Amino acid sequence: MILAFGVWGYITVAWVVTFSVLGLYSAWILRRGRELSRDVPEDQRRWM
Amino acid sequence: MSLLGDARLVAAKDLRLERRSKVGLAQMLPFALLVLLLFAFALDPDRGVLDRATAGLFWVTVLFTAVLAVQRAFSVEVDDGVMDSLRLSGLAPAAIYLGKVAALVVQLAVLEVVLALGVVVLYHASLEGWPLLLAVAALSTLGIAAVGATYGVVAARLRQSSALLPLLLLPLLAPVLIAATRGSDVALGREAGGGWSWAALLGVFAVAYLGLGAALFRPLLEDT
């Protein structure tokens, strides 16, 4: 019984941490993208 | 002919420098023996741990000392602008690389012989299983030198060798440590099983990194 609860505890942590880390990482990238976009003029923004 | 001949030139120059200055060996050997002592202090000779862990402790010591050796091998060059003259010398980069590898192999071999003596004396080890032991040692040394020569240039160029080189070198050498230790244990009769499989893995490692290192030395030389 207790073990069953424990398992779901770890499952929850695994999913929450995974989603959170990915979410925070994504947010960081997007925010840096916006900040840097301000500093770089339009004509220099082409790539590939 | 010219590739190997040039390599031998480079190796000979490095080793001659070493022999004249004696700084390398004078620093490396005491350090290595000191590590052996420290392990004995930490692991208590009376509890039989030293005995069982001899191969592992030997190879860990070799790895740590190898980092020192690599640092030395390249710091001198970059400081004196020898890298520039190497670049302009017309020698094939692959030859320079192989020469550096050869010089490192010789230094590491000397280190390992001294350490083996140290282990026999201090840890009461008995060396048996010669063919396998030699194969394991030779191939491990080759692999360590192959990776060391490449990363030595990198670390020296970035002038970060003391902190960066271990971080780059040691994770890459993890399989060498595993294989060398297991292979040595089999050779010494402490473990049953495919010792020659470990030697084969070490061989694959050495060949892969020798090839890669030789190929990558040209861009490293040109851009640093």
Add this chain to the structure above:
Amino acid sequence: MTAPAPGSQLAATRVAPNSTGSTATRVLGTASLAGLAALAVFGLAISPSDAKLGETIRILYMHVPTVSVAYLAFVLTAVASAIYLWKRTEFWDLLAASSAEIGVVFFGLTIFNGMMWGKTTWGTYWEWEPRLVTTTVLFITYIGYLVVRTIPTEPRTRGTISAVIGLMAVVNIPITHKAVDWWRGLHQSGTVLGKVDPDMKGSQLFTTYLGLTTFLVLFAWLLIHRFRVAFLAERAAERGLQGAIAERRAEGGPAGGGTRP
């Protein structure tokens, strides 16, 4: 890097003026979110617990996709590194670096999820079993790659050195796997990935594939944005440098002009 003609870029990759978004990333991003939502539903609710693994299979629904994406990222880094050494264009260097960073993030998550799985299965967070050990060694290896990227040097030097490390590291992946498998595989049972049940059917199999697909799409989304951020960072750094040089010149101009011999 002069700007090509305006109409020559694919509409989908045309980037918004004040962010790193484009139609392509919006599509990928939406698909990722949808996929993640579906994955949560299937992974946590709809798919049943496993006959052998019990509920712990739900942790593997996270663990398997993250490790797969991480390996893909590092292979991409190696390929981009090789092409960089050949073509010497900034694009390949930034692609390699962006992919490596994402790979490290996913590797970190892989190790964490592996530890969570381990706690539920072995009762401990860590065992010296092949997968965890190999992943951790490789994790540290690629951390070294990222550390080297932070050292200030000329772009060309940094690019070459990073490419070398990227290639050296990728060659180490199969060798380390073999070494650790031989070393620890003999003594252990119940490795993390070894028990992905080949008889897995129905919703479990679907959930696994859903996870892999979703994380793949997410990887693409992250890669594009991360690459664009890296690109902008290079441009901003150049402008900063040019600005400093221009200031210097302005200082030296009127006053210094009269001192010419």
